[in-house]
Structures are given as structure tokens and as C-alpha cells.
Amino acid sequence: MLPIRRGRPARVPAVAALLLAAAASGALAACGDAGGLRSAGSTPAARSPARLWPDLTPASSPAYDIGEVDNEVVKGVKVPHGDIREVDPVAAVREEIDAHPADYAGAKAPYHETSVRMADCGDDGTGAGRAGCPVLRPYYRDLTGDGRPEMALGFRLLPEKLTAVRVYTVERGRLVRVMSYDDAVSEVELAGRTVIVRSPSEVAGYEYRLQWTWDADQRAMLLTSDEMLRTDDGGLHTGRPSPSASPSASRSGSPSASPSASPSASPPASAR
Secondary structure: OOOOOOOOOOOOOHHHHHHHHHHHHHHHHHOOOOOOOOOOOOOOOOOOOOOOOOOOOOOOOOOOOOOOOOOEEOOOOOOHHHOHHHOOHHHHHHHHHHHOHHHHOOOOOOOHHHHHHHHHHOOOOOOOOOOOOOEOOOEEEOOOOOOOOEEEEEEEEOOOOEEEEEEEEEEOOEEEEEEEEEEOOOEEEEEOOEEEEEEEOOOOOEEEEEEEEEEOOOOEEEEEEEEEEEOOOOOOOOOOOOHHHOOOOOOOOOOOOOHHHOOOOOOOOEEO
16 A cells, blocks of 8 residues: 655745735625634533542453464475565465364364365465465565565355454564454455454444554564444444454464455555
């Protein structure tokens, strides 16, 4: 996505400004407006935030481990010439499937159909985005600011109507996953160093918008914003899955729609 260039307001010479002001004053007078100041009404008094339960002992540790930081080397997946564009997206997904058999292996696994349909992706490195293959085509964008692209990848979690969103980078010639989230996804966007995921809400006229932003200290994409916003259509959406909808700790987790689901996501990030 090219940066939006905002033009600076042109400077008006002092004499020209006076002439313009005089002309405007005359026009207002001709309309019967004296041009005087008008009151905008009373201004509410500023109030500082009210602190609730001041005697409550502050928590020193989180109650739940939701995997705020995801930085994990993807073993067994080669990065030819250190170029992430040469990485096989299907191989990255297969590695995750193999690493979590409880989620994918066997008829009772929640995403067993994803494992079965991986056979439709082939073994030639070009299966992502192919009909029948649950791996969506990848997108490439510099999300870390180091001048090299990262890979934004999504794959379907079947038979559940969920999508996994992943972001990978290359560190010391190794493929590293730096973002992971599973959910029901309406749209995915890339903006600057941020990944934006929109998900449906069970509340009519609202949707969830979550943002992950690169953090150089943690070497990962961190969840920096989780909002519930009004939608344009005001329609009623299906419920947001609860267990799968939070960033995963042990397993990479996240919803993802095809990166091309968002008009603004396609142009900025180049597809394979």
C-alpha cells in the first residue's frame, strides 16, 4: 500500500489574506450577517477518571495464559537463499498439523478435515490457493521494518468454519512464526506494520476488529487492539467462537480469511 500523501496548505501572503478577509466580510454583510462571534453554548467541566475500589490489591500476574507472544522456529521447513518468498506455504502448514495431532489427526480431531484435504495441495510447492487445498495463497509485506518481506498466511480449519491466520519471518536463515490466531474471519488487512482481523459478532450491527503490531523487543506481532465496532450493514452475525478466538499459547491459533478478502489487503501485499 502506497502511503497517502497529504498536501501542505498553501501559504497566503499577508496582503492577499487581508483582501480575502475584506471580500468575505463584504459578502457576509450583503447577506445580512454582521459577522460577530456566536456562543457555542456551555462547555462541560473536565473530569478526571474515577478510580474504583482503591483498596483492591493490584494483580501481579495474569489469570490466564493466552499466548501474548508467539515467536517459534518452524522446524523442518527450508528457507532457500534466506528468501521467505521461496518458502513453501503448504510445507509450513503441514509442519503445524504434524506438531499438533490432537487438533488434526483422527476422525475425532476438531480440524480433521483440514488434514485430509491437505492432499489436494500437492507436493510441488504451488498448491496454496489451489481449489480444494485449505491453504490460502500467501501475501508478502515488510511488517518488521527491516526492509525484507514477511509472509502472511491463512488456512481453513475444517469442518469448523474457522480460519487460521499466521505471520512468518526469517531469522538467521530459519523460518519463524511471529503471529498466530484462529477465529471466524470476515476480513484480513495489512496496514503498515499491523495485521487487522475483522470477525463477526453475535450482536446485531457490530463486529470485532483486532490488530496485531510488530514489537521489536518481543520479536513478535503483539495484540495491540481488540475493539467491538459498528458495521455498515447493521446485520446480525453468527456468534464468535470462544475457545478458538483467543491468541493461542501452545498452538498457533487464529482466524483468517483469504488475504484477498479485503480490497485494501490485496494491493499493498504482493501475492505469490
